[in-house]
Amino acid sequence: MNDHGDNETGGEIILRAEGIGKRFPGVRALDAVDFELRTGEIHGVCGENGAGKSTLMKILAGIYRPDQGEIRIRGEEVSLESPLAAKKQGILLVHQELSVVPELTVAENLYLGELPLRSFSRIDWPALYGNTRRVLALLGCEFAPEAVVGTLSIAQQQQIEIARAVAFDSAIVIFDEPTASLTQREADTLFATIRRLQGQGVTTVYISHKMREIFAITERITVLRDGIVTGVLVTAKTDEHEVTRLMIGRHLDSYFQRALSQHGQEVLRVEDLSVPGRCHNVGFSIRGGEVVGLYGLVGSGRSEIAESIFGMLPASSGRIYWYGQMRKIRHSLDAIRLGMALVPEDRKRQGIIPGLGARDNIALARLDTLSRCGLISRAKETALFAFYQKALRISAAGPRQETSTLSGGNQQKVVIARWLALSPKLLILDEPTRGVDVGAKAEIHGLIATLAEKGLAVLVISSEMPEIMGISHRILTVAEGRITDDVGYQDFSEERIIAGAMARAPA
16 A cells, blocks of 8 residues: 555554455456455545545445455455445445435434334334434434424435444444535534544544635545545645545645736626515625625525526516616527526536537537537537637537436536637636545636636635635635625635624614
């Protein structure tokens, strides 16, 4: 193993995987990977999309069978031929997409498949609820065993997944991008839960693109690139630059890029815009060549402001000026015709059609110019794809590769390409780098800077403080559906931006 770390983190080795290899048709996912875990440690796993992180974890969880290599638990070789076999060895994988059953209670979900029974196969309800209550108390959960799971928050549903680890005495719990759908407060609750598990001797594997989380909670970090382990680091003895270098094979000289552009004519001005229950008396403007960040906590109304401007949410009052002229935007088609484009927060549900190829997804917004007499020109579609594949560095095997099989960063580039094909004057990006690896993030940041330098007005909504501060010329903070501050980049500070996002809106 290429080990940049040492043994200072202590603990006996509970799991050792040696020489793990795995191939899929046309793809080498893992190549002779060595990986080890120590009892009670919190171990981070980093790598770009496609680096092999999830493949390795699915092998440890019994979902995939390795083509080569061996796995030892507490020194004994084991065969993890199924998730049940892995579970019997004490390994539990908490998926990014939750596997709870919303219609059942917490207790039923927790012990699904292994409900305590009385005579004649009757469920022992007192035992079920009693066992569940004890497990929830150990994790500090604040909901009842009888609660229907569908009524709980995403963070609470995730706690149920974790509670299974305690209920069945799991020794190793694997988290795959666990905070993707969580607020910061919910993420803090998750971290507290992981530390409780650590206090009980449970080993945790933590996969995340968010470096801040990796450095906040882990003790060691394994880095993968192209199916190979490039380093094993002691978290306290390394930094983000070293992890990034091992992930992408180079240093990021400028992780964030602020456009060096001259701000031109006012493109958009919003005055007193209100959507009942969503946003109130919103006012701001944005000029050509300017990148304006919109920052607020989840539920602050930041996305709703963008959606109202774009005609997705009907406004009850307010005025929208486009190049100085007041315009009525009744629906999204009005916004598109003016020259607006919106890349939505949830690209999988709102941005792409997963079963279509990358070429077809990009062409969707230009079908009128790519067809004649109702027949689409495949040659024109392919030429459009080729142009944006080169311009945005979209990594795809070909124009017909299903978009669902692309990495998160490449899916995002496909959505952006579709809108750029319309030559917009204003581009709205809602969480443009969510679920995207560090290399693709840097490319998207660079793209935003390039577009602004070419005169495009860009409105960026982001939950990541370093990102919003690193790429914006101005930041508008949002709280309770209102703009609470307008900060120029010379005055950026985390304290001021957080204060704006936490400000209580006037009654």
